[in-house]
Amino acid sequence: MKVSQLFGRTSKTEGIDYKIPSHRMLTQAGYIRESTAGRYYLLPLGLNVHDKIIDVVRKHMNAASAQEVVMPVLHPLELWQETNRTTTTGFELMKVTDRRNAEFALGGTAEEMAVDLVRKFNISYKDLPFNIYQFSMKFRDEMRARGGLLRVREFVMKDAYSFSNEAQFKEIYQKMWDAYKAIFEELGLKADVVAADNGYIGGEYCHEFVVESEQGESRYFIDETSGYAAHEDVATFKVDDKNLDEAMHDMEEVDAVRGTTMEDGVKFHNLPLWQQTKDVLFFDEATKRYILAIIRGDFDVNETKLMQAAGAWELRPATEEEVRDDLGSEPGFISPIGMVKKGNKSGHDVVIVGDKSLRTVRNMYGGANKKHRDILNINIDRDYKPDIEADIALAQPGFMSPDGGKLVEKKGIEVGNIFQLGYHYSNLMHDAEYTDETGKRQKYYMGCYGIGIGRTMAAIVEAHHDDKGIIWPDTLAPYTVYVARIGEAEAVMKAADELYEALQAAGVSVLYDDRVEARAGEKFADADLLGIPYRVVVSDRTIKSNQYEVKKRTETDAQMLDKDNVIKVVAGVK
RNA sequence: CGGGGUGUGGCGCAGUUGGCUAGCGCGCCGCGUUUGGGACGCGGAGGUCGAAGGUUCGAGUCCUUUCACCCCGACCA
Secondary structure (H helix, E strand, C coil): CCCCCCCCCCCCCCCCCCCCCHHHHHHHCCCCEEEECEEEEEEEEHHHHHHHHCCCCCCCHHCCCCCCCCCCCCCEEHHHHHCCHHCCCCEECEEEECCCCCCECCCCCHHHHHHHHHHHHEHHHHHCCCCEEEEEEEECCCCCCCCCEEEEEEEEEEEEEEEHHHHHHHHHHHHHHHHHHHHHHHCCCEEEEEECCCCCCCCHHHHHHHEEEEEEEEEEEEEECCCCEEEHHHHHHHCCCCCCCCCCCEEEECCCCCCHHHHHHHHHHCCCCEEEEEEEEECCCCCCEEEEEECCCCCEHHHHHHHHHHHCCCCEEHHHHHHHHHCCHHHHHHCCCCCCCCCCCCCCCEEEEHHHEHHHHEEEECCCCCCEEEEEEECCCEEEECCCCCCCCCCCCCCCCCCCCCEEEEEEEEEEEEEEEEEEHHHHCCCCECCCCCEEECCCEEEEEEEEEHHHHHHHHHHHHEECCEEECCCCCCCCEEEEEECCCHHHHHHHHHHHHHHCCCCCEEEECCCCCCCHHHHHHHHHHCCCEEEHHHHHHHHHHEEEEECCCCCCCEEEEHHHHHHHHHHHHH
């Protein structure tokens, strides 16, 4: 390709105010162009790389015996109603109506479609297991698009859906895990595999593939000695026992003219923070219940874990008015003891969820549901009993991992994930069944597996760039060689043209900077910005010796080679 | 959706307490001089000042409404 003919061009100023390197460089180098917030044009260079990433993903999916299909982008809305996801998805579903008034959802993920497709075939155990996948545009009406390709409203996703029985599933999940490791490794990314929350997708467990990056939005913890890795939403840690050797004392209600913070309580009673109870009241809009979370004073409540434990969907903190008027308690002095759980003013029940850390402390202290009154020597079981006991504590850097090492906090870009879905969808959708060996109908046991192609592209740039521009891994670069022709002397033009032809004849992909209007500095700057692995200069200087100047993007020194050796060096990387 | 901010040629911006023909740099087109790390001169094209309504003799500038975009939060590939 000749630069003079390439659609899209580099710019010194375009995108200069984009803060995130991949966003700025991909825009300035002419790989992408924004349409409106979160929707991008992929220009020829951008599509070139995007396609190469897809090729890598496809290769490994096929090797893991997944089979490629394409599903419609418009999903019949009935399917989403079947699984109740018209209301429970984290992203706002985008809907369209056709001329017959049939309603469709713009696909944001395709579990329902996959199930609907498979059940049309009335399959039996002989068909299992199998895994079908596609590359297709996904639509998500994100609250806020951000960071160029990192978080957008339309993007190509590779999404795969596996169907099996329960016994077969582990192997499929492992296969996808291994395929993902191989994919990201081939793409030049070091991905951590992190346990995470299933969220609106459903199922019981899942893993995210996260590339460590300052620009990432995922926070996760790693125990570097054991390899334990978990998203902050689900990370667990070892809780130390505090004063379990102490005898239980009698409960006592006392005056407590103090402020409403935890520190106020510590100061007033002159007792450790960990001995205080932290009582946090939430309201779940989905199930219309109050949820009272109780935890040891030195820990915080993890809302994701709390939602899982309580079966809640739309948690929000309760307001001060609700605490007072509905529950007859007092902000800052909430307590499970004496809490009216049923038949309170609002008619909404209260569910008490206790963290397991409450069993590591004796004789705790906390509010008495009355202003300026506290209770001392509170002990679980004797004085109150949570409706649900679970781990609802938020992990913090430095805490001890379940394996005994230290938890280190990291930030990263989530480029892919794998979900166990189990019977989640086959329970919700009718006829999601196969016939087993005995002729009985059994539900599909499912998994799903996603990779965002554009986000992966951005993650690669985040991982591979310098202050001059992108540094593509050799196999992903849109072109292997950038031929920079300097000057317009007849002999130079001829030599450059010949080199361009010769490289192409040798099967090397070349971007030939034949612009007469651009000067040397501009061409060098563009070669660096574009991130092409090799730059070959043809100029007065080089043709004098009948040689060419060859420089790798990753190196500072160039070498002089004759044409055959240029081709030899460069042909090795295509 | 909550909080903060910005909308003026393709990009980056200036435009004072309302005032005359809306400017500058980059980029783009033409001619010339240049030619190894983003040159220079001369000439040129390109603008419903985000949109709608209002105040006024007069609005880029003031008022109202609205839309878009950016940054911070909750969500995700």
